[in-house]
Amino acid sequence: GAVVSQHPSRVICKSGTSVKIECRSLDFQATTMFWYRQFPKQSLMLMATSNEGSKATYEQGVEKDKFLINHASLTLSTLTVTSAHPEDSSFYICSARLGGQDTQYFGPGTRLTVL
Amino acid sequence: AQSVTQPDIHITVSEGASLELRCNYSYGATPYLFWYVQSPGQGLQLLLKYFSGDTLVQGIKGFEAEFKRSQSSFNLRKPSVHWSDAAEYFCAVAPQAGTALIFGKGTTLSVSS
Numbered sequence: 001g002a003v004v005s006q007h008p009s010r011v012i013c014k015s016g017t018s019v020k021i022e023c024r025s026l027d028f029q030a031t032t033m034f035w036y037r038q039f040p041k042q043s044l045m046l047m048a049t050s051n052e053g054s055k056a057t058y059e060q061g062v063e064k065d066k067f068l069i070n071h072a073s074l075t076l077s078t079l080t081v082t083s084a085h086p087e088d089s090s091f092y093i094c095s096a097r098l099g100g101q102d103t104q105y106f107g108p109g110t111r112l113t114v115l
Numbered sequence: 116a117q118s119v120t121q122p123d124i125h126i127t128v129s130e131g132a133s134l135e136l137r138c139n140y141s142y143g144a145t146p147y148l149f150w151y152v153q154s155p156g157q158g159l160q161l162l163l164k165y166f167s168g169d170t171l172v173q174g175i176k177g178f179e180a181e182f183k184r185s186q187s188s189f190n191l192r193k194p195s196v197h198w199s200d201a202a203e204y205f206c207a208v209a210p211q212a213g214t215a216l217i218f219g220k221g222t223t224l225s226v227s228s
Binding site: 103 | 156161166205209213215216218220
């Protein structure tokens with residue numbers, strides 16, 4: 001099956017710093033990638049949708065200047081949390097979809113802790 | 116707006132017993148329906164999906180789900196639960212193929228021996 005990786009799996013940073021999370025589709029080309037956020041004991045909430053080569057579409061309430069998404073190639077999307085604060089601490093999960101297909105493949109997630 | 120409801124936050128089942136996890140959705144048309152499982156520290160794994168056709172869908176690990184349009188439900192079942200099935204289960208819908216998923220809040224399954 002299709003494999004999606006995320007790096008890092010876990011990151012701890014100081015308040016005010018920026019953190020970059022990578023999402024890679026390892027064995028297929030992902031025309032669309034999605035970024036979700038999961039709070040403890042909560043469901044996954046969509047943050048943004050990114051299509052290769054174009055600007056990401058953010059969900060209402062998600063600050064695009066704070067959560068920078070880049071989808072520069074068909075196998076890589078990055079999420080940068082800028083000027084991180086403790087309330088940004090969460091589990092960030094990406095998923096990738098091959099164009100024309102209807103199934104999303106999820107990465108293992110990245111646990112972000114902001115001190 | 117579309118929504119997904121998983122009424123049971125936590126379920127405990129004895130090993131070897133049958134399991135049914137409930138999922139109801141709110142959407143005008145028939146959405147694309149999914150069940151995912153998430154083990155601690157792991158990503159989401161697709162168990163099964165329904166787009167059209169036969170309303171009883173077979174998935175991996177012995178799971179199946181039945182789509183009932185009249186009840187707007189897509190319940191997940193397994194005839195005999197194994198201890199390794201203990202995990203978080205999420206029901207999700209997508210209004211169209213390939214669009215972002217809307218998840219339910221999840222059901223935590225515990226398996227007792």
